[in-house]
């Protein structure tokens with residue numbers, strides 16, 4: 112499948128870094144109108160206390176209001192396991208449609224079982240306003256955005272290409288960070304390699320924006336690189352590393368990684384498009400399945 116990209120469209124990208132989860136959220140603005148999109152927003156949680164707050168999301172909302180922007184889309188690159196999405200909170204304040212990859216249904220099916228959700232939990236993606244398939248396009252003002260299916264880290268991962276900027280979610284990290292883990296249910300290292308290759312076929316000068324950075328070896332947090340940089344220098348896939356090499360390395364590394372601290376609340380919220388589940392009395396309530404993950 113060949114995809115149409117338009118490098119002459121150069122969206123204005125504003126990044127928001129959340130130090131609690133090392134997540135980077137973005138506001139992507141059309142240079143030719145007031146339209147914008149939010150990518151991968153964060154809702155704050157103090158998990159020990161069961162307390163949810165919105166400092167991160169409020170900062171994004173304030174930025175959009177101060178700059179008089181019109182929010183058209185709230186994009187999730189995938190169902191995150193390390194932070195909670197603030198998509199519904201932002202939508203409530205500013206409007207916009209919440210979109211994710213249509214393979215969300217696979218994720219909902221898997222974790223609907225893990226969390227023993229009842230039949231009221233729909234596994235058809237209907238909590239979201241839009242479900243993207245590979246190659247689908249949508250508009251942000253005058254810009255045409257393109258959703259590319261890039262699974263491997265999770266089954267529902269997509270990369271969003273907007274003009275000369277691509278939001279890669281957790282498929283790639285900065286060149287010195289490599290790639291994300293592929294050992295979650297439905298994840299697969301060989302598939303992740305193929306998805307990364309798909310991103311690396313985009314034009315060399317394409318700007319790439321990461322969802323996470325952990326500042327390896329004490330360097331400052333960074334989130335922006337290019338396709339050319341990644342192809343040459345990415346420590347896991349750069350310089351033409353083979354799929355076999357990648358899979359061996361990725362599998363060995365993943366076996367050493369801890370479970371993400373916020374995986375239990377994150378999955379329950381994010382598979383509902385960012386809504387906190389409620390109990391039979393309608394109170395917000397999270398579960399902890401024992402020895403199930």
Ligand SMILES: [Fe+2]
Pocket residue numbers: 189190191192193264281
């Ligand atoms: Fe992730």
